[in-house]
Amino acid sequence: MTTDNHTAPREFTDVFVRGFKNGAGKRLEIRDTKVTGLVLRITPKNKKTFTLQTRTVDQEKVQITIGSYPAVALKDARAIALKHLAEIARGHDPREQVRQIKAHAEAHNLTLTALLDEVEPIFGLTKSMWRKSNRFGRTKPEARAAIENVFSELLQRPLGKLRQSDVSKMVKGYTPKRPKKGKTSANGAVARALAYLRTVFDWAAHRGRFTKENAGRASKLDLPDLGNIVDPSIDDPTLEGKRERVLSQDELVSVLPLLVYPAPPGLRSGLDPREDYGPVAFRFLFLTLSRREEVVEARRKDFDLQSGTWTKKVKTRRKPGSHGPAERRIVAIPLSDTAIELLLSLPSFVEGQPEDLVFPSSGGGPLCNWDRTQDAINRDSGTSGWHRHDLRRTAATILRQLGVKPAVTDTLLCHRNPYNREQVSSAAASYMIDTKILRDAVDFEREAVNMLADALASICKPCSGSELARMGEAASSPRVERHPSPWATFA
Missing domain, CATH: 1.10.150 (DNA polymerase; domain 1)
Incomplete structure (x- = not known):
């Protein structure tokens, strides 16, 4: 009796398996009557394969490929099938063993x-x-x-x-x-x-x-x-966990005069000071509380001549469970008058095209060799142990000392939620969007970066505690324009 692809069951012999020819034009399956569940599959091209078809103790269908004939002889196929049947009777799943063997071979x-x-x-x-x-x-x-x-x-x-x-x-x-x-x-x-x-x-x-x-x-x-394997960094005293390094006022007195354009003569041997944008890039990073990659990627088109803002892409953390490529956030931060004056002193900015980098390397590409610039600054300033990212931390610390609210500083740092230190719900950031609607409202972020610039300008001629206090009071009161914006003449 034949049903679909199945022919009548029979007891397999070597002569039968070796000599059987499939003339049906489709795959055939023949069951062995000696070992229950052992099946011989024959393709229209007469490729023969032994499989085991049975059920688990829970009546779940199980199909396991044993191997191709004649690579696997009938005698071996029966032995393997009986072994699998015994495993299934004990509640085990031979398919997992097969997967493990396959995975091990792979x-x-x-x-x-x-x-x-x-x-x-x-x-x-x-x-x-x-x-x-x-x-x-x-x-x-x-x-x-x-x-x-x-x-x-x-x-x-x-x-x-x-x-x-x-x-x-x-x-x-x-x-x-x-x-x-x-x-x-x-x-x-x-x-x-x-x-x-x-x-x-x-x-x-x-x-x-x-x-x-x-x-x-x-x-x-x-x-x-x-x-x-033991993490080798656990017991290494030279490695730090949470980094808290900030530059002291004495260190800033030594470092700041070197962060200029053109670069100080002799700072980098073999490099024309007019082609060395490294030191001034450090200063711009400091004035804007930015990350290195944000400064490296800054292009002329990213700066708005009318509003005095810098639109940039900043890194962001993905929401748990989200999929697809992450997109960096686009934010617009205010620039201090000093930062604007710095930009206007750079030929790359004043003479550049919209797509040109503001802080290019000597070859015109992205600014690199930040470590070499830092080594040169350390050498000439007599400082050590600080990293360019510590300038960002130092700027935030100065703003805290000047009385700027943490949420304002957090916004300048371009962190995801600047309100998480405030006593507000986590939904606050979804409603208080970082954009300007009222033209005449106080721009606290711009106030903060101008205060930072003032502090850095006066740091080489140390001011008294009362002067610092007066600078701090500006965080809670509208700022009076000190002089016309340099954008006006440039525009």
Whole structure:
């Protein structure tokens, strides 16, 4: 009797299996009467495959491919089928064993580079460190670059041959190719690379937050748990947690005179001071409380000549559970009169086209070599231990000392919710939008950046406590225009 693709069951023999020819023009299935559930599938081209078709103790249908004939002989097919049936009778699922065997074989040949190729576009949807150029000038995602840098010797090794001890050895023995000045270890870089790689391995092995259905890699890999490797940064006294470095007034007295355009003669040997926009970029970062990448990306068209504002893209945190590529927020911040005067002193700005960079490198591209500029400033100012991002923190700290409200400073810092320190609901930011409606209302952010500029201008000729107090009072009272805006003459 024949139904659909099935022919009548019969007891398999080697002669029958070897000699059977499929002339039906479609795939046929024949059941073995000796081992219940053993099925021989024959394609129209006479490719023969043994499978097991049965049910679990819960009556769930189970179909397991045993192998192709004649690579798997009839005798072996029956033995494998009986073993699977015994496992199912005990409540086990042989399919999971088959998946594990398949995953192990796959991992045995898959390299770390190939795994990174898989995970990069997936993680890049929700994690900025896995997206290309998430920081200006990067050609690789930050996470991938860190992994490839620290674990370079493991990139082409098959994952099936990779042991936890191999990763641990690289963590313990890594030495930076270009060690940072004054650093005796690269434990911070190693810790980041280890954390990135651990997340990749957890994703591939369905561990941690990837244990839920469809959260991890489609095919599970058997990979070591890197959570068992000690983070080398934990006991490193040279690494800091929350950074609190700000520049003192004495340090600012030494540093500020160097942050000018043209650059101080001899600050960078072999570089024409008129082509060196690095020092003045540091000053502009300080005056506007900006991040480095925001200054690097600033173009002539981003500055409004009439309102004295700078429209820029700032980084933002993604909402939990959101998907798709993250978009940076676009904000418009006010510029102090001093910041405007600084821009008007730059040939790149005054003579530039709308698309031109305001702070170009000597070759006309994006400003780079910030570390070299910082080293030169440290050398000539006699200061050390501070980073360009500490200028942003120093500016915010000065505004706090001058009595500026934290929400105003937070707005200038372009943080996501400047009201989270206020006693208001989390919905406040959705209703109090950062835009100007009333022309004659007090612009507290502009007041703040002008106060900062005044403080920096007077810092080289220290003012008394009463003068600082008077500057602080301006935070709560309308500002009187000191002189016509320099935009007026430029426009």
